Amino acid sequence: MSKKQGKLTIHTTQQGAELGDLFGIFFEDLNHAADGGLYAELVRNRSFEFDPIDHRDFHALTAWEKVERGGGRAELSIEDSQPMNVRNKHYAVVAIHEAGDGVGIMNMGFNTGIPVRAGENYRFSFYARRDESLNEPVRIAIESKTGIVHGEAVVVVDSAEWKRYEAEMTADETNFSSRLTIVTGGTGKLYVDMVSLFPVLTYQGRTNGLREDIATLLAELKPKFMRFPGGCLVHDGSLNPDDRNSMYRWKNTIGPVEQRPSRRNNWSYNQTLGLGYYEYFLFCEDIGAKPIPILPGGYDPHHKRIVPIDELGPWIDDALDLIEFANGDPSTEWGSIRAELGHPEPFGLEYIGIGNEEVGEPFFERYTYFHRAIKAKYPAMKIINSSGPFAAGGEYERGWQSARENGSDLVDEHYYQSPEWFLANFDRYDGFKADEPKVFLGEYASWGNTYYNALAEASFMIGLERNAHAVGLACYAPMLCNVDYVNWKPDLIWFNNHEVFGTANYYVQKLFMHHQGDRLLRIEASGFEEPLSVETKPINGAIELGTDASSVLYSNVKIVNNDTGEERTFADWTAELSDTEEARQEGKAKRFERLCETAWSNYTLHMSAKRTGGPRGFVVAFGQADDNNKLFWEISGWQNQDSAISSRVNGRGSCLTQSLFTVETGVAYELALEVSGRKIRAFINGELMHETEDRLAVIRPLYYSSSVDGATGDTIVKVVNMQGVGVSSHIELEGLPTVGRRRAESYEMSGHSLEDENSFEQPRKIAPVEREFSFDGNEFAHEFPPYSLTVFRIS
CATH class of the missing domain: 2.60.120 (Jelly Rolls)
Known part of the structure; x- marks a missing residue:
């Protein structure tokens, strides 16, 4: 059964607003998105810095156990009197009482353990010293839970001073629940710090790199930008950058990883900062996404910590220095630091955000000082203001008022709502003006990862496209979730220690990013049945x-x-x-x-x-x-x-x-x-x-938008059918020749139960189906299936 046939007319010569950098991604280290996730480090608590300030159950030996074999006896302790560096003072001490067949320590990794695959190489490193037995070998091994060795190497800790040692191992078996062991004999004490194990196969082969499968899934989205590093993670913390629970300060996240201080992650775990600002910029460059860093504005709304106005200077300098770090010539102070890290070319930073979901007058009073200083030194930089975590109300309006008064380039809106809300507010931005600050929809999602959620979001995204005059940027959030460390859901991508899958929502985002286009085309509908209005009933x-x-x-x-x-x-x-x-x-x-x-x-x-x-x-x-x-x-x-x-x-x-x-x-x-x-x-x-x-959803016959790809000249048409019946349509491309054969591609998501979801077992249960077709002239007929998203790309 299908509805009465209507017509979609795309006026290919009538271009509208530029779509710019509309669709991108958002990264925040929650749900173990970095450590134990995108960041490829396999050792958990590698520098023995876990602490109850991170999580009430944490301590310096979390994820570590003592190893005693063949009659060996040892004492395992944590010391900080002679640290490798002052920023990470704790280190492990193995006091050897009886060597036996070896004593030492074992790391459990994240999730079920350390994942290894047969034939793949793994790079081990650690800092160590010992006070006796300087010629005694230290055996490094990747082992199963039962002690079967999957790969091993030997190093000799030959110094009483801290020194870095490295070895490479090849796994001879696939095991996703392995352990890393460090075992030695001899006498005296073995001192260990900064224990690391990385797969050699990281994304783009970078050392201190990213997990290839997750990074590849992100790269395949082809996002226009990436917003990082948060999220509430940005501003929840103390004002002192040297505190363990400080606000996120970007200067703590660059340079040698062993010197980056551990940080309390406000999602109740430890954050190594191994994935820091330099790595964020590199990843953005690798996947062709513009970087959008978000910095704290000197105000923690969670705990009412407020930087006095006359002490804002260092915070503003952080923002100015970050821009110089990203864009400055190697002759500048921070540009030279970037060059020393291995990237003499600038990263081409265009956007910077101040604050995240801030509410309250103290933030907006301070924002003005940041805005003026940045524009004075970098007038072309696009500055993003905040409007809080709500879709409307007093603080939302305060944020927009601040943006208008300061001339902010964009306003960061956040909201998580029901799918019905997204359908009811499809036209949310219709009345926004082109000459005001643009919307940066920096966090949004409907509550769920079902097919229905994904379609509701697709309908809303069509509304974002159609209002590109007012909406500049948009990114779904959160992006990543480790299934064993869930702080928040829904999430775009789910993973464990060896598998990853994109949700139905992911494939909607992917379609919109791949087929965004550069400028809107005028599109109009005629002949369809009237919208399906949910019975307008009063609230009683x-x-x-x-x-x-x-x-x-x-x-x-x-x-x-x-x-x-x-x-x-x-x-x-x-x-x-x-x-x-x-x-x-x-x-x-x-x-x-x-x-x-x-x-x-x-x-x-x-x-x-x-x-x-x-x-x-x-x-x-x-x-x-x-x-x-x-x-x-x-x-x-x-x-x-x-x-x-x-x-x-x-x-x-x-x-x-x-x-x-x-x-x-x-x-x-x-x-x-x-x-x-x-x-x-x-x-x-x-x-x-x-x-x-409280608006009720009015289900339209179809949700539709059209754009043109400037590079190829392709006409792109997106259509969502939120009805339970098919909708027949005639599609006319007015302005194109009426004779000749024309090639086209379609990408369609359809045929699923509204409650269907992707999973590790069925990672592509919900995914677009691609096909090529052709038609004569400038028009063709199509039936949009019930509950479907269809994208046409027409040559």
């Missing part, structure tokens, strides 16, 4: 009052029908709720209490609310069909600094609007929630806090 249903991690008291509750003036009062109704840790431990926790159901479509809910204990505040659920389908007003959300209105559809949430607000214990607040159809307003103590609309 159950109302519940609740809390999150706190104790609260509700009273003086009433609902007013704004059409008739009718009131429902709950004069004798109170709700005393508690969701504190103590209440949970005692089994007395109660998060919500139902107030009533309402069928009214235009009403105002009034109540008094007081927090009596705990760190957060109030939650008002309304329009509730069940726990997975409702709206809620959360007052004093994350870190007691937010008031936000959100929706939940099929268990997947979308924040509709947010503003800053802090709840104080013992203070009574007068709350009012006004609902009119699907429009919502919220008041605290009579002051308007929120005004938003």
Whole structure:
């Protein structure tokens, strides 16, 4: 069955906005995306610097074990009195009591262990010294869990001073759960630091390089840019660059890897910084992506750490020095450092971002100083401002206001929403102006890696393309996830220690990157059936009052029908709720209490609310069909600094609007929630806090865009069908000759269940099918299958 045939007309001579660098990728070291992921190092905790500051369960010997063989006895300890360097002070000491058949240490690697493949070579290195037995061999081996040796080498630690030793091993068997052992005999003590094992086969063969399979999957996307190194990782930390938990400071990430300080990763693990700024720039160059580094702006919104204005100089210098490091002539200070690292040519940096998801006046006050200094020295540099992690609201507007006042080139928007939100907001940027700062959609995803999620995102991306006058850059996030270290999902690419696969979302991104085009072409539809509107129903249903991690008291509750003036009062109704840790431990926790159901479509809910204990505040659920389908007003959300209105559809949430607000214990607040159809307003103590609309998706007959590839002259057409039936269409390329045979290619994703996903077992279950075809003249017919994405590239 298919819908009534319509027509898509592409006006090939009517060009629109430039698409520029629209689609790219975003890298942040969460989900072990770097260490244990893209960064090819196979040894975990290689410099014995793991610490409880990284994760409460970590210590200096995490991932290490003592080895004692054939009657050997040894003591394994950690010291820091005579370090290899002052930035990584810890090292392992093997005190040999009885040599036996050998004593030493063993590293467990990431995931199931150290992966090796038969016939492949592995480069081992470490720093070591010993106080006795300087001629005693040290045996290095890759072994199975049961001790079967898959590859080995011997080095002689012949010095009482720290010295680097290297060896290469060839694996004779494939084993993804191996161990690395360092074993010796003799007497005295063996001192070990900076133990490393890399596959020789890294991406582009670089030493200190990247895991080939993951890097190749990224390169195959052909992204226009890569944003790095985060993410909240950028700004969550102390102000002192020498602190273990400092904000991300790029100067700590270049130079010899053994001298790069370990860092607390804010996703609760250790970050070696082996994958640093130089490596990021090299990778961008290798895959043809423009680098977009993001730097902290002197403000940590997580912990309210703020650099005084008169102390911003070093932070601004960091930004200016980074630009010089990337672009400066080798005669400059930082350009010479880049040249010494092996890259005398500039990297051609065009963009720089200041801040990530910042909220609060302190950041925007400081941003101005960065912006002015960068533009004064590098007027052509495109500077990216921030608008917080919400799609709308007070902080979002503050970010845009800052961008307009400062003349920012782009504004970094972030949001993670339900697929229904993306469909409902396909036209989000239609009203944005071409003469204002452009949108950098620096993080976005719908909640899930199913085929349905991917199609919803494809529909939204067509909206991004069609608004290229206002949207300059966009990248899905997060990009990488190690299946054994999940901090966040969904993710674009999933991997373990030896396999990797792209999700359905990945293949959507790949199609849009491969077939972006250089300029929009005018495209119009005619003759299709009207959009499939979800029944426009008002927000009504159950109302519940609740809390999150706190104790609260509700009273003086009433609902007013704004059409008739009718009131429902709950004069004798109170709700005393508690969701504190103590209440949970005692089994007395109660998060919500139902107030009533309402069928009214235009009403105002009034109540008094007081927090009596705990760190957060109030939650008002309304329009509730069940726990997975409702709206809620959360007052004093994350870190007691937010008031936000959100929706939940099929268990997947979308924040509709947010503003800053802090709840104080013992203070009574007068709350009012006004609902009119699907429009919502919220008041605290009579002051308007929120005004938003929970839009329902209107499924269009087709979602479509067209562009021209400047290099080839090809016309590109993208079409998404979000309906459960096929849609027949006539495609006319107006402006092309009407006679002669024309070649074309199509790339189609179709024929899948909406809940289908890719996996290690079926990595390309959902992937585009390519085919070539030809047609006469400038038009052809096509039926777009149910739930499909189709890309045409027409010569």
